[in-house]
Amino acid sequence: MxxxxxxxxxxxxxxxxxxxxxxxxxxxxxxxxxxxxxxxxxxxxxxxxxxxxxxxxxxxxxxxxxxxxxxxxxxxxxxxxxxxxxxxxxxxxxxxxxxxxxxxxxxxxxxxxxxxxxxxxxxxxAGEIRSCFAMTEPDVASSDATNIEAEIRRDGDDYVINAHKWYTTGASNPATKICIFMGKTDPANPDRHRQQSMILVPMDTPGITVTRSIPIFGYYGVPDRASEVLFENVRVPASNMLLGEGRGFEIAQGRLGPGRIHHCMRSIGLAERLLEGMCDRALQRVAFGKKVADQGVTRERIANARILIDQCRLLTLHAAHRMDTVGNKVAKAEIAMIKVAVPNMACQVADWAIQVFGGGGTGNDFGTAIAYAGARVLRLADGPDEVHRDQLARMELKKRQGRTHPGWTPLVTRLGRNPRLA
CATH class of the missing domain: 1.10.540.10 (Acyl-CoA dehydrogenase/oxidase, N-terminal domain)
Structure with a gap:
């Protein structure tokens, strides 16, 4: 409720x-x-x-x-x-x-x-500075965060960091003064989820180079300031370690749960605006002797957009309610569901909006192309669709494991054969 x-x-x-x-x-x-x-x-x-x-x-x-x-x-x-x-x-x-x-x-x-x-x-x-988050790396499949190779090595009262990161959001902004950095402090630990740590790295520390800004579908700076960053023998005080060595995954899970709610609700707002634009454009333009709004395919897409948006809003608010009442860990299935459903919905609504706007929809006069770019990124950010689907499927399968009776048996076994069909 x-x-x-x-x-x-x-x-x-x-x-x-x-x-x-x-x-x-x-x-x-x-x-x-x-x-x-x-x-x-x-x-x-x-x-x-x-x-x-x-x-x-x-x-x-x-x-x-x-x-x-x-x-x-x-x-x-x-x-x-x-x-x-x-x-x-x-x-x-x-x-x-x-x-x-x-x-x-x-x-x-x-x-x-x-x-x-x-x-x-x-x-x-206070809004006086901004920050960035360095996790993803170009040389490994970072959808599995245990793959990351960034080194955080203890050296006396300091840690020394060496890494090649990219898609580090916000790193190119001159207002960005602090980076939360994820890397390995204990790469030999048999528990792969205890190898990683998070540490605070001031962006003016010697050895940090923002090598380039990475375009998102050709857009620089909007909707994301994705950046490639080199960390070469970057030395920071040991007191900058967050929570303690080996607790990077614990922090990541605490960080990403609320963030996924935020991303999804923002995407729903974006989709609502796209739907409004679709309707306005369809009511204004005439093609083949009648308004675009009177074309059957347009009406079908508008109706489906409304259904998808409302479904996703309810699913996301339900996930938020579960987080508020039972906590992020217990609500992990609901969080996984919205992380798949909402960006896919926003991509679909943006695609339909582009069709209604025609050639103009592929440019930036109406904001449809950049809306699609932002929505498409979210199918990868904070974990790709495939990871969340896999996690969700595992949870569903676990519900059925160890049951004392089969969940499904052939109907003919339960009911007996109908002699008229023999």
């Missing part, structure tokens, strides 16, 4: 929607233009202008469930707000609710020391 929206969420939703109408949508074209003209190694002036407005409006740090540092909302409550913010790729950062900063702030909140929080969490919450 998904809780009804609280009075507080209704109020925040109305204020968020008003802010989006006044400040976000009118500035989207500028945002994309600045990203294209200035490139991924710059900060964008539009962000610097809008963030103080969001903070002054009380629409800041709405994440961090059950924390006095954020809004203290539950996952369900924040999910409703995340959907509104997800309608625009510009919005999440304006409200200081963007990946990877939200996940990194949650890590610091849960697992950081008082020193870590003072040095890094406080300026992140």
């Amino acid at each position: 998904i809780p009804e929206k609280s009075a507080r969420v209704i109020d925040l939703s109305a204020r968020l929607t008003a802010f989006m109408d006044e400040h976000i949508y009118p500035n989207e074209a500028r945002y994309y233009r600045e990203a294209e003209e200035l490139g991924p190694f710059c900060t964008y002036p539009v962000m610097d202008e809008l963030k103080p407005k969001a903070r002054a409006a009380g629409l800041w740090n709405l994440f961090l469930p059950e924390s006095d540092r954020g809004a203290g909302l539950t996952n369900v409550e924040y999910g409703h707000l995340c959907e509104i913010m997800g309608r625009s790729l510009l919005a999440p950062e304006v409200f200081n609710c963007n990946a990877p900063d939200t996940g990194n702030m949650e890590v610091l909140e849960r697992y950081g020391t008082d020193e870590h929080k003072a040095r890094w969490l406080r300026p992140l919450l």
Whole structure:
């Protein structure tokens, strides 16, 4: 049973929607233009202008469930707000609710020391700096995180890091001052999930080189500042280790659960906006003597889009409710389901929207192409579809193992043969 929206969420939703109408949508074209003209190694002036407005409006740090540092909302409550913010790729950062900063702030909140929080969490919450997360590597299949080869070696009072990372979100942003880095401290440990650790690495540490920005379907800086980064003999204090050696997977699971809810609810907001655009375009354009909205195939796609979006919203809110009531570990099946269902739904709705907009849909005049790019990335980010499907199938099979009677037997055995069919 998904809780009804609280009075507080209704109020925040109305204020968020008003802010989006006044400040976000009118500035989207500028945002994309600045990203294209200035490139991924710059900060964008539009962000610097809008963030103080969001903070002054009380629409800041709405994440961090059950924390006095954020809004203290539950996952369900924040999910409703995340959907509104997800309608625009510009919005999440304006409200200081963007990946990877939200996940990194949650890590610091849960697992950081008082020193870590003072040095890094406080300026992140204030929007004074940004952060990145370094996990994926080019030379191994990083969908299996036990494959990672990054070295974190103890040397006296320090750790020395050597690694080649890529798709390190946010690394090219000059405002990014801290990296949460995952690598191996104990590669010989027979428990493959105890080999890895997470450590805080200041981005101004000697030996770090952001070698290039990686385009996402040709887009640099938007919707993601994916970067390739070299770590060559990077030395950081041993006190930068999070939680202790060998606990990287534990931290990763704590980090990724809420992040998947955020990604999915944002994708639902994006899909809603795409559906609105499909309808408006179909009502305006005429082809073969009648409006595109009167073409049967268009109506079928609009109907299917509505069904898919509502299914995914309910599934995601259900997962959020389970996280709130029984915890992330118990809700892992629900989290796996939304991580597969929602990005696939958003990709499909974006594809249908592109068809309705025609050739213009493949460009950026209507935001459909970049919406597809963002949705398609999420079928890989935080674990590819295949990993989540495999995990989900294993859980289903486990339910049937060890049963004392067969779940299915041939009907003819149960009911006997019908003599008229013999």
